[in-house]
Amino acid sequence: MMIDYAIYLILAVFVILFLSSAIRILREYQRGVVFTLGRFTGVKGPGLIILIPYVQQMVRVDLRVVVQAIPPQDVISRDNVSVKVNAVLYFRIVDAERAIIRVEDFMAATSQLAQTTLRSVLGKHELDEMLAERDRLNSDIQEILDQQTDAWGIKVTNVEIKDIDLNENMVRAIAKQAEAERLRRAKVINAEGEQQAAEKLVEAGRMLSAEPQAMQLRYFAALHDIAGERTSTVVFPLPVDLLAHLQGQPGADK
Incomplete structure (x- = not known):
């Protein structure tokens, strides 16, 4: 009799562990990239997701807009003025499959790309243009980033230059x-x-x-x-x- 109870208990524990490993719940702003034996099999969610334990794995992806601060960058303008510029980047994932499969870490990749693009674009303009035409510069940076991150399934929605720091002599x-x-x-x-x-x-x-x-x-x-x-x-x-x-x-x- 005790052996039967032990068997039932073991089966119950096994069922509970199986269900806890198989059932996933994704929120409205989340998607799950599913891999079966290492191969991509689809994007699921939101809602209740059932996976085969040890056979299928899922990577959660957040589709909300990400706000990322671009650290201060040393920029030399076209008229040879050294300034420090920082900005704010807004982007979101529009294709969860490409964001997970085509790039190892889309957050780090987007951050590094934004830094290099910021230095490259601002270096082509004079200091007066940086101070007076921020809207146009924001649009140029956003357009370049959006074109390059499209292959990663990422949409850059906006770029805003925050501060342009000058040394005292230049001020x-x-x-x-x-x-x-x-x-x-x-x-x-x-x-x-x-x-x-x-x-x-x-x-x-x-x-x-x-x-x-x-x-x-x-x-x-x-x-x-x-x-x-x-x-x-x-x-x-x-x-x-x-x-x-x-x-x-x-x-x-x-």
Whole structure:
């Protein structure tokens, strides 16, 4: 009797071990790459998966978007400026079979490829382009990575350059350049203002010369403005006709 109980117990333990080895449950975002005697036999999931113990093995694959930080890279720009650049990489697996079979470690492979691509792409641009055209550089890096990782069943969804670190000497040089640019713009604006003022003065002079009475009215307006100010200096403008008459008087006596 005891022997029968022992046999039943052994069978129960065997069944439990068999079921625990055969049954797998995959979540909605997971897939299982199944190998039968070492050969690929399919991708299964999500849900309940039943395997043949010791004959079939399964590798779990996560299909969610992976966020991976690209460590700072030493980049020399096209205008020979040394900078440190880091970025963030977003990618996901779209083909679980290729991600497991065609590359040993898709995480490490994608990380190394992203680092080399970041240095290669940024090295073809000048520093001003790195600082002002990040969106275009992000798109270029993402496109190159996506083309190269397609064979691994990986889709690179986005690349974002985070920081571009410059040494102190370069920061001071950029500050001087920005200051010189602001001074140049100020001088150009001042020159344009002088040009416009000169054009308006020439136009006003032509209008006043056409009507001599208008000049007298301008004299009276100037006197009114001076009288309204608290100043000890008073200027009395003389009519131009009177000055011309005085200048011609000595000639008349002779």
